[in-house]
Amino acid sequence: MKLGRLWNSLATPKRIPKVFSIILAVVLLAGFVVPLTYDVHQVYLKPAPQAQVNDQDPFAPYNRGGSPLEEPATYISQYPQFAQHQGMITSYLSPIAIGVSETTLYFGTSILASPGGVIDEILYFSRGFDTILESSIMLMASVIATWVALHFTMRRKEEED
Amino acid sequence: MDITTLGGQLLGIIPLGDIVLYVTTFNLFMFAAALVFTVLIAMSKTEKQVEAEFGTLNDREKKVGKDEFKVRRFLSIICGLATAGAMITGDLFNFTLFVTLIGIVNIGIVSAVKEVDVLDSAFQYGIIAMLATLPLFGGAALILAATGTLSMFEIVNIPSTAMMIFGSILLFIGVAGESGVAPFFATKAEMFRTAGSPFLVIIHLSSLLVIVRAIEVILLISKPF
Numbered sequence: 001m002k003l004g005r006l007w008n009s010l011a012t013p014k015r016i017p018k019v020f021s022i023i024l025a026v027v028l029l030a031g032f033v034v035p036l037t038y039d040v041h042q043v044y045l046k047p048a049p050q051a052q053v054n055d056q057d058p059f060a061p062y063n064r065g066g067s068p069l070e071e072p073a074t075y076i077s078q079y080p081q082f083a084q085h086q087g088m089i090t091s092y093l094s095p096i097a098i099g100v101s102e103t104t105l106y107f108g109t110s111i112l113a114s115p116g117g118v119i120d121e122i123l124y125f126s127r128g129f130d131t132i133l134e135s136s137i138m139l140m141a142s143v144i145a146t147w148v149a150l151h152f153t154m155r156r157k158e159e160e161d
Numbered sequence: 162m163d164i165t166t167l168g169g170q171l172l173g174i175i176p177l178g179d180i181v182l183y184v185t186t187f188n189l190f191m192f193a194a195a196l197v198f199t200v201l202i203a204m205s206k207t208e209k210q211v212e213a214e215f216g217t218l219n220d221r222e223k224k225v226g227k228d229e230f231k232v233r234r235f236l237s238i239i240c241g242l243a244t245a246g247a248m249i250t251g252d253l254f255n256f257t258l259f260v261t262l263i264g265i266v267n268i269g270i271v272s273a274v275k276e277v278d279v280l281d282s283a284f285q286y287g288i289i290a291m292l293a294t295l296p297l298f299g300g301a302a303l304i305l306a307a308t309g310t311l312s313m314f315e316i317v318n319i320p321s322t323a324m325m326i327f328g329s330i331l332l333f334i335g336v337a338g339e340s341g342v343a344p345f346f347a348t349k350a351e352m353f354r355t356a357g358s359p360f361l362v363i364i365h366l367s368s369l370l371v372i373v374r375a376i377e378v379i380l381l382i383s384k385p386f
Contacts, residue, residue: 011350
């Protein structure tokens with residue numbers, strides 16, 4: 001195939017997702033031969049798998065201890081000097097979360113408790129800016145979807161008439 | 162290869178807990194450029210496209226309606242602010258979040274138009290932007306596993322391993338997908354074929370600035386020299 005023809009075929013928007021996914025798939029397959037390295041001194045450390053489950057903890061595997069505004073939760077921060085009150089709100093639970101955690105042992109692993117859900121383990125305080133950005137991505141997506149739905153831009157035929 | 166070699170003098174840091182934004186001469190210039198451009202866009206009005214119709218004496222005018230103008234201006238401002246944030250952030254995960262925000266807002270800026278071809282290519286771009294989040298966040302996660310940190314100040318001091326280089330390659334594929342550089346340019350190029358130039362230009366500017374910044378980030382992580 002000629003190179004010019006190849007470039008021309010890349011100018012079709014419909015083909016681009018396919019090209020992108022093929023390149024991504026090739027790189028991901030190449031990733032299997034990359035030697036793995038794991039740094040054991042992780043900043044955002046989690047307890048050993050199943051350790052909290054075996055303790056019959058309803059918040060497993062997300063329990064970090066502490067009580068809000070009184071006792072800080074346990075985690076390692078990259079720059080402790082920039083967040084003096086770190087861990088103070090990490091263990092905050094809404095009344096719904098407290099209610100659910102008292103009824104079931106599997107609160108931490110249910111869909112209800114997924115990040116952004118009731119348990120909100122992303123409220124690390126030291127990474128609070130990420131929480132703001134994550135929710136603003138969601139907000140922008142809903143702004144776009146709402147605008148499109150309210151203005152019926154999908155009704156293309158009627159607009160043309 | 163450290164931060165001052167690439168960006169010039171380190172002028173200061175903005176600590177937000179673990180997320181530390183840093184300002185070097187280079188980053189400050191790109192940050193200021195993005196902000197100035199955002200202000201210009203917030204003040205400007207869109208252009209009108211007038212085409213002469215074939216065979217008649219009529220003109221066909223493409224205008225941006227008031228509602229459409231408002232939502233596109235709002236999304237453009239968000240896009241400009243996200244670009245400015247991506248320029249000075251010193252945290253890898255924070256950077257990926259900014260790039261994702263730019264991606265979704267770019268779709269939003271063109272989703273308000275009523276031209277079928279533009280919407281079709283915006284849809285295709287949306288698919289790529291969705292796919293690109295996998296290498297983007299996956300690359301950041303690989304680098305976090307390999308180094309144990311997400312702060313660029315710390316990553317700079319860690320000698321690069323094969324997994325960090327692989328992570329930065331994934332990160333680059335993610336940024337390339339979100340910003341639509343070659344060979345994925347066709348969807349973004351087709352998205353520009355509509356009225357409302359200042360808002361379309363911010364899509365372009367955000368892609369350019371993000372790709373420059375991504376190269377800096379990748380050089381900081383993989384340290385090829």
